[in-house]
Each structure stands twice: as C-alpha cells, then as structure tokens.
Amino acid sequence: xxxxTQSSRYLVKRTGEKVFLECVQDMDHENMFWYRQDPxxxxxxxxxxxxxxxxxxxxxxxxxxxxxxxxxxxxLILESASTNQTSMYLCAxxxxxxxxxxxxxxRLTVV
Amino acid sequence: EDQVTQxxxxxxxxxxxxxxxxxxxxxSGLRGLFWYRQDPxxxxxxxFTLYSAGExxxxxxxxxxxxxxxxxxxxxxxxxxxxxxxxxxVSTGANSKLTFGKGITLSVRP
Numbered sequence: 001x002x003x004x005t006q007s008s009r010y011l012v013k014r015t016g017e018k019v020f021l022e023c024v025q026d027m028d029h030e031n032m033f034w035y036r037q038d039p040x041x042x043x044x045x046x047x048x049x050x051x052x053x054x055x056x057x058x059x060x061x062x063x064x065x066x067x068x069x070x071x072x073x074x075x076l077i078l079e080s081a082s083t084n085q086t087s088m089y090l091c092a093x094x095x096x097x098x099x100x101x102x103x104x105x106x107r108l109t110v111v
Numbered sequence: 112e113d114q115v116t117q118x119x120x121x122x123x124x125x126x127x128x129x130x131x132x133x134x135x136x137x138x139s140g141l142r143g144l145f146w147y148r149q150d151p152x153x154x155x156x157x158x159f160t161l162y163s164a165g166e167x168x169x170x171x172x173x174x175x176x177x178x179x180x181x182x183x184x185x186x187x188x189x190x191x192x193x194x195x196x197x198x199x200x201v202s203t204g205a206n207s208k209l210t211f212g213k214g215i216t217l218s219v220r221p
Contacts, residue, residue: 004154031207042213043155043198050207058208090154094207100145102154 003027006091006103013110019078021106023091031094032074034058034066036087037105043090049074081110113138117199117212124219127188132215134199135181144182145209146175147198155198158184189219 007022025032033048035058045058047066055066063085067075074093078085091103114137124130136144143162147155159168161177168175172193174185184197196216200209 033208035211040213043200043209043211045208045210048208092154099157099160100147100209101157102147105152105154107152 004091004093004101004103006089006106008106009104011106011108013078013081013108015082015110017078017081017110019081019108019110021076021078021089021091021108023074023076023103024072025074025093025101026072027093027095027101028071029093029095030071032068033092033094034064034074034076035090035092036060037090038087046076078108081108083110086110113201113203113210115199115201115210115212117197117215119215120213121216122218124186124189124217126190126219126221129185129187129189132184132186132197132217133181134184134212136199136201138201138203138210140203141201142204142207143202144177145200145202146182146184147200149196149198149214151196158197186217189217191219191221193217194219 004025031050034046035043037043044060049055049068065077089106116135118133146158149155159175164179166177172187176183196214198214200211
C-alpha cells in the first residue's frame with residue numbers, strides 16, 4: 001500500500017514561531033501537495049511540487065513556503081505562525097497506479 | 112475558474128435507506144473526477160476515479176456515476192459505518208492538482 005506519513009498529528013505553536021510540517025511518501029511519486037482544511041471552506045491547495053526542488057503556488061500560498069530536497073519528502077513551512085493559520089493540514093502524493101493518497105493530517109493550533 | 116459544488120451539505124439516513132450524493136462541476140477540460148471518504152480527524156481515503164461521461168464504478172454499497180455536468184455517489188442500503196464526510200474533487204490540468212468541493216456529511220442511524 002502507498003503510504004504518506006505526516007510527522008505530527010497534533011501541534012501547538014506560539015504566534016511568530018517558525019513551524020515545519022513534514023511529509024514523507026514511500027512510492028516514488030513525483031507529485032506532492034499540501035492542503036489545508038477548514039470547516040465551511042473545504043480543502044484548499046497551498047503549494048504543490050512535481051519534482052525535486054520544483055514548487056508551484058496553489059490557491060492560498062500567502063504566509064507559507066515549501067521545500068522539496070528529496071523526492072520522498074515535502075515540507076510545509078510557516079515562516080511566522082499566526083492564529084489564522086490554525087487548521088488541519090493535509091499532505092498528499094499522486095501516482096498513476098493509486099491516484100491520490102493523503103496522509104493522516106496535522107492539526108495545528110497557533111496560540 | 113474550476114468550481115465544484117456538493118449537495119446536500121449534510122444528509123441523515125436510516126440504516127437501509129438508499130440515497131444519492133451530488134457533485135456538480137464547472138471546469139474547462141475534465142481530466143478526472145474523484146470521490147473520497149473522510150472520517151473525523153483523519154485524512155481523505157480514496158474511493159473512485161471517473162474519467163468520462165457515462166462511466167460507472169462500484170465498491171460494496173457505493174456506486175459512482177459521471178455525466179458531463181455532475182457526478183452522483185449512490186449509497187445502497189447504508190449501514191452506520193458508512194457515516195463519514197464524502198468529498199468530490201476534479202482534476203483539470205496536466206499537473207494533477209485537485210479542486211475539492213466542501214463535502215457532504217452523511218450520518219446513518221441504526
């Protein structure tokens with residue numbers, strides 16, 4: 001089975017902190033994605049990457065950056081966390097055989 | 112701009128009461144339509160991919176269909192364990208990114 005692993009299920013950070021959310025997939029997929037999910041707003045695309053060191057902005061990239069140094073790892077970075085970034089963050093990877101596979105999510109609370 | 116609208120927002124069924132969930136879309140060039148199931152506090156779990164109008168796929172009590180404007184997820188004789196949020200998403204570009212609807216929360220009472 002394809003596996004997408006997010007390093008933390010729950011995180012609590014303070015306003016202004018730099019936050020790293022890590023995502024690792026084990027199926028050699030090229031395309032990886034970061035979404036956030038909020039009640040009433042659904043899933044919104046933050047950033048995606050279709051190759052190592054390649055990245056593209058999604059629909060809501062403001063306040064976020066990403067890093068893809070290795071094919072299996074895609075990191076989301078909150079440069080200076082703010083309370084409006086409190087959300088559920090979901091990582092996904094795409095492969096032709098299995099389509100999209102999501103991680104279990106990281107629920108981030110910024111206080 | 113691609114748009115995906117799911118209805119109703121929430122649906123409550125009695126066990127065994129069959130129904131359908133709707134996903135309507137407005138896109139320029141559909142490459143694929145996806146259905147996911149999401150349990151509370153977890154990531155979405157893949158159910159189906161549909162690629163062209165007229166296509167149908169089935170899995171246990173679920174059947175997904177696709178027309179040029181919408182997709183339906185039919186649930187036959189649902190059980191309480193089918194309770195979840197069902198998400199619909201479309202892919203239109205070569206980069207495989209998805210645009211999601213807001214989801215339909217299904218509750219099945221015993």
